[in-house]
Amino acid sequence: xxxxxxxxxxxxxxxxxxxxxxxxxxxxxxxxxxxxxxxxxxxxxxxxxxxxxxxxxxxxxxxxxxxxxxxxxxxxxxxxxxxxxxxxxxxxxxxxxxxxxxxxxxxxxxxxxxxxxxxxxxxxxxxxxxxxxxxxxxxxxxxxxxxxxxxxxxxxxxxxxxxxxxxxxxxxxxxxxxxxxxxxxxxxxxxxxxxxxxxxxxxxxxxxxxxxxxxxxxxxxxxxxxxx
Amino acid sequence: xxxxxxxxxxxxxxxxxxxxxxxxxxxxxxxxxxxxxxxxxxxxx
Numbered sequence: 617x618x619x620x621x622x623x624x625x626x627x628x629x630x631x632x633x634x635x636x637x638x639x640x641x642x643x644x645x646x647x648x649x650x651x652x653x654x655x656x657x658x659x660x661x662x663x664x665x666x667x668x669x670x671x672x673x674x675x676x677x678x679x680x681x682x683x684x685x686x687x688x689x690x691x692x693x694x695x696x697x698x699x700x701x702x703x704x705x706x707x708x709x710x711x712x713x714x715x716x717x718x719x720x721x722x723x724x725x726x727x728x729x730x731x732x733x734x735x736x737x738x739x740x741x742x743x744x745x746x747x748x749x750x751x752x753x754x755x756x757x758x759x760x761x762x763x764x765x766x767x768x769x770x771x772x773x774x775x776x777x778x779x780x781x782x783x784x785x786x787x788x789x790x791x792x793x794x795x796x797x798x799x800x801x802x803x804x805x806x807x808x809x810x811x812x813x814x815x816x817x818x819x820x821x822x823x824x825x826x827x828x829x830x831x832x833x834x835x836x837x838x839x840x841x842x843x844x
Numbered sequence: 845x846x847x848x849x850x851x852x853x854x855x856x857x858x859x860x861x862x863x864x865x866x867x868x869x870x871x872x873x874x875x876x877x878x879x880x881x882x883x884x885x886x887x888x889x
Binding site (some may be wrong): 645646647649650653654657693696699700703704707708710711809813816817819820823824826827830831833834 | 847849850852853854856857860861864865868869871872875876878879882883885886
């Protein structure tokens, strides 16, 4: 409950900062405030896939159930953050660029990341053998991770429609201090929310295992009842 | 604060996370209930 309370409070302060603390951007106006959810959602989607990658590597190396659960939980929650990034991007692009979407390097890599999340989750849902499902998903989790660094570097390596980086972009890049503070605060709020959702998702995985163990334990008694 | 794009982006994100948090809470509550029912059934035998 403490984690949930801190997350809600952090999110509320972040919303206040976005609309009342961060200054209005001179060129784009109010619509630029989409930046404060679009960018942290993207960063969180990258972080989540990194956790999927690490969990998948550990699962394949040690057959660790905990690592597989973590990878699965991070993939499900990461998919939600990635969807937020994919949808808020075009909602910002339309008033800023005049188009909803273009197949430039950054946007294409981001769409590919979203498809990787979908593929991972489909493998978890539609391959009915649990061992095989975990194995195939781990392979997707490891191979797909190539997308993350390439996606991060896409706006540094290639000239794209997507803006050049404002954080860690080198000389000439940067943000007004109040905007930067708001962005970091929002990223912190998103990471706190991510951690809370992953924790809850791990609790579900643990409960599922407890339930199947309890069902197995009670099965002989049911059979006795049937015979009786 | 009146841009329809801005409102749509924030409304979509709030709805998306709200629905996901609700789905997690529902799944967790259902599993807890099933586990409790099973335990009661086993202890009653």
